[in-house]
Amino acid sequence: MESLRLSGGTMIPQVGFGTFKIPREKTQEAVEQALELGYRHIDGAAAYLNEREVGAALRATGMTGKVFVTTKLRNCDQGHDQALRAFEESRERLGVDVVDLYLIHWPCPARDLYVETWRALAELRDEGAVREIGVSNFLVGHLQRLVLETGVVPAVDQIESHPRFWQPEVSAWCREHGVVVEAYQPLGRGRDIESAPVRGAAEAHGVTCAQVVLRWHVQSGRVVIPKSVHPERMRENLDLFGFELTDAEMDAISALHDDARRLSGEPAGRSGHARPHPELGAREGRPLAILTWWGLPLSCGPARGPAWGESHAPRFQGFRPFATSRVVREWVPQNSRRGGADERHPGSTVHDSVPARRRRPRTDFAAGC
Numbered sequence: 001m002e003s004l005r006l007s008g009g010t011m012i013p014q015v016g017f018g019t020f021k022i023p024r025e026k027t028q029e030a031v032e033q034a035l036e037l038g039y040r041h042i043d044g045a046a047a048y049l050n051e052r053e054v055g056a057a058l059r060a061t062g063m064t065g066k067v068f069v070t071t072k073l074r075n076c077d078q079g080h081d082q083a084l085r086a087f088e089e090s091r092e093r094l095g096v097d098v099v100d101l102y103l104i105h106w107p108c109p110a111r112d113l114y115v116e117t118w119r120a121l122a123e124l125r126d127e128g129a130v131r132e133i134g135v136s137n138f139l140v141g142h143l144q145r146l147v148l149e150t151g152v153v154p155a156v157d158q159i160e161s162h163p164r165f166w167q168p169e170v171s172a173w174c175r176e177h178g179v180v181v182e183a184y185q186p187l188g189r190g191r192d193i194e195s196a197p198v199r200g201a202a203e204a205h206g207v208t209c210a211q212v213v214l215r216w217h218v219q220s221g222r223v224v225i226p227k228s229v230h231p232e233r234m235r236e237n238l239d240l241f242g243f244e245l246t247d248a249e250m251d252a253i254s255a256l257h258d259d260a261r262r263l264s265g266e267p268a269g270r271s272g273h274a275r276p277h278p279e280l281g282a283r284e285g286r287p288l289a290i291l292t293w294w295g296l297p298l299s300c301g302p303a304r305g306p307a308w309g310e311s312h313a314p315r316f317q318g319f320r321p322f323a324t325s326r327v328v329r330e331w332v333p334q335n336s337r338r339g340g341a342d343e344r345h346p347g348s349t350v351h352d353s354v355p356a357r358r359r360r361p362r363t364d365f366a367a368g369c
């Protein structure tokens with residue numbers, strides 16, 4: 001197993017075992033199987049609701065303190081004091097004295113708490129409760145602001161990354177500043193694995209298409225955290241170091257990137273722009289209201305209008321017994337095929353034409369909140 005050195009000197013195994021969407025009742029068994037197969041890096045999060053089961057697996061296998069463990073802070077626990085409390089709860093559930101890597105799960109810029117949250121994580125690292133600190137789903141504008149306002153560079157940015165969407169702009173910034181990129185959803189979906197460059201490389205090296213994609217990540221210097229509950233696939237995902245892709249194969253797979261192929265939620269709102277920082281000249285943001293369902297907040301996005309100084313701060317609504325057409329409001333780019341133009345904010349649209357009770361709630365940015 002190859003490892004990468006993080007900025008604080010800690011070695012992180014380049015292939016980890018992801019626990020996202022593994023049901024709580026199956027998590028302990030899955031993690032125990034992964035550890036038995038040789039995984040030495042477990043990726044989790046408070047929002048996955050299975051930290052306690054991950055901890056049980058570590059104790060059952062005698063691997064507590066011997067495995068690299070990552071967990072993440074939920075969006076609703078952002079804020080300095082709340083983040084410190086939430087960390088202690090995660091550490092108790094995992095049953096470890098020190099967490100190897102602690103991440104802010106999403107920037108959630110509408111709440112504008114990620115900078116003070118980052119300061120709390122830096123305190124945890126300085127106290128020795130965490131070995132390394134990082135972020136997840138942060139775009140370049142978010143990363144620039146962290147560094148500018150705190151002087152602390154994340155050790156890791158865990159982002160969606162696969163052949164059809166590997167975020168070259170974020171990856172380039174991270175490489176320039178010594179931040180390790182950790183890829184979630186590393187295999188993408190069927191079209192990533194079934195693409196011609198991937199199939200060709202698999203045939204040339206006598207391996208599976210999934211192994212080719214994971215090897216492409218590893219050779220690109222990324223950490224990968226594939227997830228499976230099937231032992232044969234878990235073993236396959238770990239077996240990546242017996243072959244090497246050629247430069248031509250690497251370039252062909254990288255060329256599949258398409259900015260429109262994001263599979264997960266948009267970290268800065270569906271417009272795709274990071275919340276700008278006035279001193280950094282970042283792109284202007286577009287507003288996205290907090291989405292609610294039955295009066296309860298589900299997700300958040302940028303809380304700024306077309307201009308930096310125009311604030312549209314979201315307000316959490318109290319519980320309402322019935323959803324109405326004005327409970328769920330979403331501002332999206334003008335070229336969206338849904339909704340009509342909003343005269344108050346040119347370039348955006350508002351979804352008030354479909355009754356809220358018929359809409360499916362979006363949780364793109366909530367991640368367990």
